[in-house]
Amino acid sequence: MNIEMLERQVRGAVISQTDRDYRALKDALIWNGRKSAKTPRTVVRAECAADVQAAVRYAAANGLTVSARGSGHHFALLSMQDGVLVDLSRINRVTVDADAMTAVIGPGITNGELAAQLAELGLAFPVGHCASVAVSGYMLGGGFGWNSGAVGLACHNVLEVEVVLADGSLVTASESENADIFWAARGAGPEFFGIVTRYRVRLYTLPRAIRTAVWAYPIDRTDEVERWMTATMATAPSILEFTAVMTAAPPPLDGKVAKVVSGVATVFADNEAEADAVLASVAALAPREPLFAQPAMATPFDTLYQIMGQFFPEGLRFAADTHWSADGPALMSGLAEAVASAPTPQCFALGVVLPPPPGPMPDAAFSMAAPVFSALYAAWSDASGDAVNMGWLRETSERLAPVSLGHYIGEADLERPERTRDCFAPDAWARLGQLQRRHDPESRFDRPTAVRAEAASRLAG
16 A cells, blocks of 8 residues: 555545655644654544554555554653654544433543533543643543542543554454453553544533642641641542642742642532532641642632643643652652752642542553652753753652652653553553554554564664
8 A cells, every 4th residue: 555545545634754844743743842853754634443544554554653643742752653643633523422421532532622521511521630631642541630539540431442453453342342452442551552543431420519729838848748648638538639739939939939839639529518628628637837828719620721731831841750659758758859959940740649449440451550649740941951851850760769669651751661561560561461462463553662672673683
């Protein structure tokens, strides 16, 4: 199959390196201001599953690898590879069955768009914390989103997927059909051996009283904030999400201290009385004399997204890494130390103390979790800062390694692909490898570990 045949077969657009404005298009496919040096030979802007099938068959016929792009948000720039890039952003339709409390979702719909469409119907899903991220990579990597403590991860609310496999075939997978593919689609992230073109998911009633309160302290009081969070979450209802945000001090606090740690408590309640009661219990244990305290305010999803968006301005260069840990004090203090000496004011960290799990984790590729989660973000403005900011991120991760149990694949530093295996429990990692060899024996789909194996093979040769 040549590119002319591919163009005739797809409803969407086919773009090659020789096309006008290819460079600008390529860079626009990655949200990050830090762009990839890799250059796809062909970009297919798919509009349906058949377009994805054609793209995969074209890649196979020409000995090329395939990568999928939802919104181009992974901090490791994973969708930008040298073969065929399949852009899923136009496959973004949502069909809701309100009676069954389910929806069929295209992979290109963003978290913000999905939340807004569902809210109009009084419904909700554990959407991700960033509005502009597409659900494709978010759900494939697990989906650690809003109100996940109460309703579970996004991947655990997937009922069925439609997948294009390495041979170009289109299959449906669920617990009762192609169960091994379904297992992998819930958490394999960029290690998945196919492209999901449709999700069917479980929905929930929209919480009618989403409220947030904030307390800010000097960053050297992080140990107090961690003890407060841990004590609170030990008995708090699962509708509470409690995060420590470590940043440069915002106005007007920047005249008092350089860096702050803010305890941000968000409750997803059914009514105002319930929300007020939960946030009152949080406030009762708060360390004394905060620099600033924001009483409970209404924060529907659009407001939550506006708040989160302030941390990720477009145009900046970003890199990130994550850690799961059972040692909250050590993890939080390590993050605070790093942010206190960060190379730019835009660098920041998040620490989340999770509620006790309701039971065993569902059997899926997503298999790495712990009582405390952290995410560290390096952010800077131009290429001259690449070395110092990437160095700060990785040196911090190495210092946290003794208390780290693993990583969240959705935001892990997978530019170091050897870290990928630590995003999974050992038995899940072994099973995933077996499934990759069965369903994608030629490594048609670009994966971090496939890239590493290819590099090792070249070195050995």
